[in-house]
Amino acid sequence: MQNILTVDVEDWYQGNARIPYQDAWRFESRIEKSVDQVLGILDEYETQATFFILGHLAESHGQVVKQIQNHGHEIATHGYSHQLIFKQKPAEFAEELYRSIALCEDLTGRAVMGHRASNWSVTSQSLWALDLLKKAGLRYDSSVYPVRTGYFGISGRSREPHILDNGLIEVPPSTVSVANYTIPFAGGFFLRTLPYGLVEWAVRRVNAEGHPAVVYLHPWELDQDQPKNLPVPFIDQFIHYHNLDTTEAKLRRLCSQFSFGTVMETIAL
């Protein structure tokens, strides 16, 4: 079965809502090197992925977006500013959404079909965003974590790709269901924390249920030389830096054991 590989493209300091995008000038940019690293690995395994691009990054590093496209990957949007959607007004979200889509489309000459929210911030307080995504002409969204954590997610939502009432296709990050518990494993902190054997077991289990696994990562999760002084509270630092040295090996093992593709080709939209 073909699974789905996704990459949220943001620089190492851009994934935390406590750091406003206007503060980018304070930080060393490491995006080119870390995207090169991801592209090199995916080339090795002849694997295509969907790259959700942060609009602010597309504005400052357009050549990175073109390079990703030149390697044959799908370009989608990760919004513009990485602010949490449930803290935004609908009009503000819509303005940033249209801006981020236009930035990617101008760089690639191709229509953007999908969206992923900053920090999975389509929650029960911001479900209105799904109608705005549809209105913007997108085909799919990949933002609703089907388990409630301290930061994001909605318990009880469908765990598999599914069509919403408004026609938009929702492609949730994969979770595994064990004894009535829904357990995340497919990316970020969860992928870095869990032993590879458990991740492999979970992908097989999702596939056995008849669904593609939806895996996600960030280029900075492969960058072990990044500064270790992200100016955020301790718990956020822990989540950001924990087990960074395991990401590359896990990505390589996933790519060697399983088949992955983009959202668009896997869901056959």
Ligand SMILES: [Zn+2]
């Ligand atoms: Zn992000």
